[in-house]
Amino acid sequence: MTKEDVISKKLENNNYKLTQQRATVLDVMYENKGKHLSAEDVLLKSKQKMPNIGIATVYRTLERLASLEVVYKTMFDEGKYRYELCEDENHQHHHIICMDCGNISEVEEDLLNNLESHLEKKGYKIVDHDLKFYGYCPDCNK
Amino acid sequence: MTKEDVISKKLENNNYKLTQQRATVLDVMYENKGKHLSAEDVLLKSKQKMPNIGIATVYRTLERLASLEVVYKTMFDEGKYRYELCEDENHQHHHIICMDCGNISEVEEDLLNNLESHLEKKGYKIVDHDLKFYGYCPDCNK
DNA sequence: CTCGGTGCAAACCCTTTGCAGTAAA
């Protein structure tokens, strides 16, 4: 089953049509695995494949993909949302943001289970977490 | 040295005047220690003390206080900034956000040193971090 | 054929900025 099959199944199951525009946005997201694209980034990359696509369609598509858990939608301190393809189930939203070049990369470890269980003992129910480090990436840290 | 003394020293050192408006915003922030207020929250609470204060002044004041490290300015996923009085130096920005009532509280632990030193070994320079848990607070988790 | 999807432009929300008048120091 190809990536498109997986997605179109998900769309189908929710009465959504797989239009050219949605396929285009999906292609862009797949071609940028691991990157955190803003809506405008997605628009510009989509326009290279389909010049007439509009920003509203991009937003609406990304919104739907986020609700189907095909992409993650995260607000960073810069004040706009960024969208990232969901790689697999155990993605943990650990970002490291370079304060110089602005690059956002992922931290793969999961050292937070202790902290989560500590909070659950206090009566919280933890559903998700989002950890961001701010600093300088190896290239800029010179 | 009272709280106002500390602040007015900081303002003085930066050629800033301690106006009625700034004093009002500071009072509001002190009266809401530990809370994460939006600019509009601050405006409404300030208007109770000084009805003519404007939103632009609130934003400008909070911006100055943030640059003086008197308050923290953080963007949450709802898409707007929230401001919080800096309590002390070892504040770690560990937030827990209730997905039901929307309350934001603080997590005091610091279990992230391992993770930070791991990243520094990889060549990163870590300056700060921001950890958010999403879930349900003890009250709503029933 | 039907109904959801699209592009455009206008509306929206939050935040910032320009300007003429105001008030700290």
Added chain:
DNA sequence: TTTACTGCAAAGGGTTTGCACCGAG
């Protein structure tokens, strides 16, 4: 008196929405 600060309203940036047309199923 001097210079920074204020309130207002307008502008800005990102996101959402209304509407008439379009196209996937």
